[in-house]
Amino acid sequence: MRSDERNSRTGMIARVSAVLGAFSPEHPVLRVSDIARRAGLAKSVTSRIVSELVAEDFLERADQGVRVGIRMFELGELAQRSKELRQLALSAMADLRQATGLTVQLSVLKVPDQVYVEILMGRSAQLDIRSRIGGRVPAYATAGGKAVLAHSGPDIVDRALAGELMSLGPGTITDPAALRRQLARVRDEGVAYETEESNPGISCAACPILRADGTPIAAISVTGPAGQIDMAQLAPAVKIAALGLNRRIRANSAFSSL
The missing domain is CATH 3.30.450.40 (GAF domain)
Structure with a gap:
């Protein structure tokens, strides 16, 4: 996927939704590169969003990447x-x-x-x-x-x-x-x-x-x-x-x- 295609999802809500939507029961832990590929976003953009979501407890660090955090559980x-x-x-x-x-x-x-x-x-x-x-x-x-x-x-x-x-x-x-x-x-x-x-x-x-x-x-x-x-x-x-x-x-x- 070209860089301009990866960055076409310019809305912040759409980007965050794409990042969170990358997780599934079959893939509960993902690396940033995996999230970027699944979300269709540039790795640098994905890394920044993941860092902010971790800081707010929507995601949390795991041995092999990140996973859904406690805030998502609370909202659920x-x-x-x-x-x-x-x-x-x-x-x-x-x-x-x-x-x-x-x-x-x-x-x-x-x-x-x-x-x-x-x-x-x-x-x-x-x-x-x-x-x-x-x-x-x-x-x-x-x-x-x-x-x-x-x-x-x-x-x-x-x-x-x-x-x-x-x-x-x-x-x-x-x-x-x-x-x-x-x-x-x-x-x-x-x-x-x-x-x-x-x-x-x-x-x-x-x-x-x-x-x-x-x-x-x-x-x-x-x-x-x-x-x-x-x-x-x-x-x-x-x-x-x-x-x-x-x-x-x-x-x-x-x-x-x-």
Whole structure:
């Protein structure tokens, strides 16, 4: 392969993906030259990427080269637990969609964002929402994010509200003090609301999924067009769905450290 062909994958994410993708169950340990050949990259580029991945524990040194490191194992564990969370939640989400006709979302907090694990579209299938499965939206601008933050420790809230809070919709609250007051109300009432905060034209109600000790695992929410639905009237249905999920998830020991 010519040098210009080996260097054609110019995006850093594509290069890192190619390096990690060189490993397989049949070839768990590889030399840099092997990785370069399998990834289609120049050896000098591969060597630099491998060194950085080793420094961050995504790869680790072995007798005959390098192998997948502990960080990859940790990420794999997180991905598996997210899959299990989705499987446990699907029936409750389907029931909630049936009861409300609205889009139902399951999301988890990965500071500073809320990450969407599953979305079941409601009757307003063309609703313009910013979220997608695997997508991230700043937690402070979402009902699901506020439901989780309201039950999180002060250090997590501080991290989520650090820096400049950007406006994503006409209703986005960008004042940290106002957000903290809202989180206190959410903690007391057990439900979080959003009106045109993450997106223009949408409203949302969310409840947290909590461990037995009160710390949050995730949030379940309903989303619909703003101005057409009174989200407060739907809060009891969301709370019932959350309570059911609480019972199912607490019975599953895999989520004790999610």
